[in-house]
Amino acid sequence: MSADIHNLVGAYAVDAVDDAERAAFELHLADCAECRAEVASLRAAAEDLSLLAETAPPASLKQSVMAGIATIRPEPPVTRPTAAEPERAPATISEPAPKGPATDATVVRLSSWRRKPATWLAAAAAAIAIAAGGLVWSPWSGPDQPMSPTQQVVAAEDAQRFEKTVDGARATIVRSPSLGKAVLIADNMPSAPAGKDFQLWLQRPDGSMVSAGLMPHGRSDTVTVMLEGDAATATGAGITLEPAGGSPQPTSSPMALFAFT
Amino acid sequence: MMVSMASASPGPGARGSAAPAGSSPDLGELLRLCARGDESAFSRLYDTVSGRIYGLILRVVRDPAQSEEVAQEALLDIWRTSARFDPAQGSAVSWMLTIAHRKAVDRVRSAQAATDREDVYGSRNQERAFDETSETVERRLEARRVRNAMDTLTETQRGAVELAYFGGYTHTEVASLLDIPLGTAKTRIRDGLIRLRDTLGVQS
Numbered sequence: 001m002s003a004d005i006h007n008l009v010g011a012y013a014v015d016a017v018d019d020a021e022r023a024a025f026e027l028h029l030a031d032c033a034e035c036r037a038e039v040a041s042l043r044a045a046a047e048d049l050s051l052l053a054e055t056a057p058p059a060s061l062k063q064s065v066m067a068g069i070a071t072i073r074p075e076p077p078v079t080r081p082t083a084a085e086p087e088r089a090p091a092t093i094s095e096p097a098p099k100g101p102a103t104d105a106t107v108v109r110l111s112s113w114r115r116k117p118a119t120w121l122a123a124a125a126a127a128i129a130i131a132a133g134g135l136v137w138s139p140w141s142g143p144d145q146p147m148s149p150t151q152q153v154v155a156a157e158d159a160q161r162f163e164k165t166v167d168g169a170r171a172t173i174v175r176s177p178s179l180g181k182a183v184l185i186a187d188n189m190p191s192a193p194a195g196k197d198f199q200l201w202l203q204r205p206d207g208s209m210v211s212a213g214l215m216p217h218g219r220s221d222t223v224t225v226m227l228e229g230d231a232a233t234a235t236g237a238g239i240t241l242e243p244a245g246g247s248p249q250p251t252s253s254p255m256a257l258f259a260f261t
Numbered sequence: 262m263m264v265s266m267a268s269a270s271p272g273p274g275a276r277g278s279a280a281p282a283g284s285s286p287d288l289g290e291l292l293r294l295c296a297r298g299d300e301s302a303f304s305r306l307y308d309t310v311s312g313r314i315y316g317l318i319l320r321v322v323r324d325p326a327q328s329e330e331v332a333q334e335a336l337l338d339i340w341r342t343s344a345r346f347d348p349a350q351g352s353a354v355s356w357m358l359t360i361a362h363r364k365a366v367d368r369v370r371s372a373q374a375a376t377d378r379e380d381v382y383g384s385r386n387q388e389r390a391f392d393e394t395s396e397t398v399e400r401r402l403e404a405r406r407v408r409n410a411m412d413t414l415t416e417t418q419r420g421a422v423e424l425a426y427f428g429g430y431t432h433t434e435v436a437s438l439l440d441i442p443l444g445t446a447k448t449r450i451r452d453g454l455i456r457l458r459d460t461l462g463v464q465s
Contacts (some may be wrong), residue, residue, distance in 0.1 A: 007444070010451025011432035013367040016425035018433070035361035040351045040452070046426050047358040049411070051404045053427070057318035061329050061336075062307055068333065069303055069340045074296050077344040 003206040009035050013042035020249040024207040027236045027257045152176075153183045158239050162237075162258040171239070173258045175231050182212075182231035185241075186223045189215065192241060199242040200227050201250060202234040209238065214246050236260050285423035288353035289346065304342055310354060313334070314361040321365035321429045331368045336363040366429040410460040417441075419452030425450050 005028050011017050012025045029035050107231040153159065156176035163172045175182040184200060192198050198215035212227035215249070227237060286305055289464050294302030319328040346356050372378060411419055417439075424435045436446035 004444075007447050007451060008432075009448050010454045011425065012294045013454060014422070014426045014450065015363050016432045016450060017436065019432050021431075040355075042454040043359055043460050044351060044355050044424075044456050044460055047355050047362075048319040048403075048407045048457070049422075049426055050358055050362075051315050051407050052411075053316040053320035054312045054404070055319050057311050057315035057332060058325075058329060059331055061315065062304075064333055065307060065340075066300070066304060068337045068449060069300060071336060071339050074298055074343055075341055077296070108310070129368065206288075246459055 006032070006035060008207075010042055011201050013039045014046050019251055020209050020254065021207075023201075023238060023240070023250050023254050023257070024203060024209055026254070027203060027238065027259055028207065030257065031259050031261055053157065061137040068079075149181070150183045150226050153179055153181045153226070154185075160260070162260065164256040164258055173227075173237050173255055175234075175260060177232045180230055180232035182234070182237060184223075184225045184227060186215070186225075186238075189223050191217060195244050196241050197244050197246055198255075199240050199246045199250070200225065201238040201240065202227060202229045202231060203236040203238065203255075205233060205235050207235075209250050211246060211248065215239075234260060279314070287385065288357075292339075292343045292346045292353055292356075296346075304352045306339075309359055311447060313354065313358060316360055317358060318365040320427045321362070321464055322368055327366075327372075329367065331364050332361070335364040338364070362426075368398050407461065410457050413460045414453045416454050418449050421446055421449035422453040 001064065005025060008017065008021060008025050016023060021077070029039065040133055061204075073109060101136075153173050153176045156179055158176055158178050160175045161172055163170060171186045173182055173184050182202070189198070192215070200212040200215065201209040202212045203209055212229045213225065215225060216223060231237075236259045237259060238250070240250045240252050240254050240256045242251060262349060288306060288309065291302045291306040291309075295306065308446045309366060311332070315328065315332045316333065316424065318331045319325065322328045322331055335357075336359055342360075346353060352355070411422075414422065420439060421432075421435050424430050426431065429434075430438065432444060432450055435450065436443045441449075
């Protein structure tokens, strides 16, 4: 990953990043143990600063909080997908693979996100939990018919598969560097909530995120979408929930990120 | 290291050191009990960390009424997501303060235009601000240790770290406020935090 994004580690540790930078940096973090360790150590140092701000809260805070927790069920632990789901095909490796051959699929395990109480996660989890697990490959057309552009990507000799599991649902990105294209295949993807769209992103080598289009609406079992933009030079891809019509930059934390490593 | 971090398992962010007082409960254990729905464990947790959480949020948000709201959201999130705390990733207090800080930052950024925040230049006199808050800091020795550590930062590093952490500004905004290049703000925040970490580490 570029030295430029690595240098964001301090700003990230103290939340001094905007949403797009956070998304890009978390993509980097998923792949960089060194940065994860530095974030943790810098956070611990920054949080010592809070000793300088310590202030007794008003008594009403404890009353309202204790009343609040009585009505809230603590969420269950986040179980690792690998513990709950057996490995599937060799095409989908579910452990964060160390830098393997380029054809290996790598799941980005976003454990750092999952520890966050961000509301998007609850919403996304609720939305995706209803989707059945398992990826169903579309029945490709017979050999006599010309392949569609998406089929060409999936069938390309240098096709790489990157799979992401979110609460039992799976999304797979297939990228062909030679074709410069990537395709997202999502199984039983729920519709975006009213007034929202699922937006796709490609990450540039400098860490910025560039829109790769919107997920189509509708409820077909398997959604196959060609990502717009140059997938050959992209270093990753992501999916966010955005206001209808999409955004120039991600405005919410990603539901899924894929590192093209 | 402060009392509240001493009992957590050492993670990447935890610097092991003796707690100055033995009365502090094991926050990691309390979080595990919270995950099972133990409200009395949460009450003890609250008594231990609410001053840190509320004080941090108040420093960032500034408005006491809004700060109380944000603190309530943060504490309810801590309860709701307590099962997600992973001691291998850092201390319990670090995990909770990360949630609180993020909530505070989200609040000030979403309400940037509406919130009557003190002008940033008013916040530059951090000595004055520290003196005010030190009146309410119970762990004076630790606070002094942190303040001394902050004094080892260069003035420019300290300014950038304070604007980022207590001001809730992005590094881009910090660069603009300090009239320095973008990359420079990023570097100052990072270098300042590294200096702070290393100074606190050797002192603990």
